[in-house]
Amino acid sequence: MPTCIICHEKIEIEEGSNIKSYTCPNGHQVHRKCLEEWLVHSQVCPLCTEKYDSNTISEFTDYFNKIEAQKEQEKQIKVDIELEKVFSSIADDIILLEKLELPRKLIKQKEFKKALEKLFVLIDDNGQNLDVLFLIGKAFYLDKQFALAVNHLMKLVKKDFKYPQGFYYLGKTYQALGLDDKAKWAFDRVPSEESKS
Helix, strand or coil: CCECCCCCCECCECCCCCECEEECCCCCEEEHHHHHHHHHHCCECCCCCCECCHHHHHCCHHHHHHHHHHHHHHHHHHHHHHHHHHHHHHHHHHHHHHHHHHHHHHHHCCCHHHHHHHHHHHHHHCCCCHHHHHHHHHHHHHCCCHHHHHHHHHHHHHHCCCCHHHHHHHHHHHHHCCCHHHHHHHHCCCCCHHHCC
């Protein structure tokens, strides 16, 4: 009784001598199911690397189509999941922007304590948000609480070294503290006047 060269189990013969196996041009036998899985990855014999004939390969066309359809479906599911994440992130950003409107207005009205109360609620909800950290640092700077401004602005620029407004207010804070070298270091990281707001 022949042995399958893929799974190494015996190939049984059905009644009426219908062999449930296939052979490569060099006679290496494999189970139908084993060959089905193998042909998805390669069309050559796993033992001698001789290509299976086109008639043998064509018998598995339906299976190949089914596998291809499954792959496309899995790909589409991944795309849908990624899109869902993007839309969710955009929605979160929009919600946060709306929540930041009031603290921004309060800062313009020089009501720093109220603005900071609102901002600290947001930082608890989302400790990674750079805009919240920036507004906290800015509010502390404008309220002349320079040590607290430095603390929050440094947290910000450590998380994102390309946040020019953070460096601008950090420079202004160092300047207010008389730390001119540190102020220069911060101002050197501000690319243009446009980023100062």
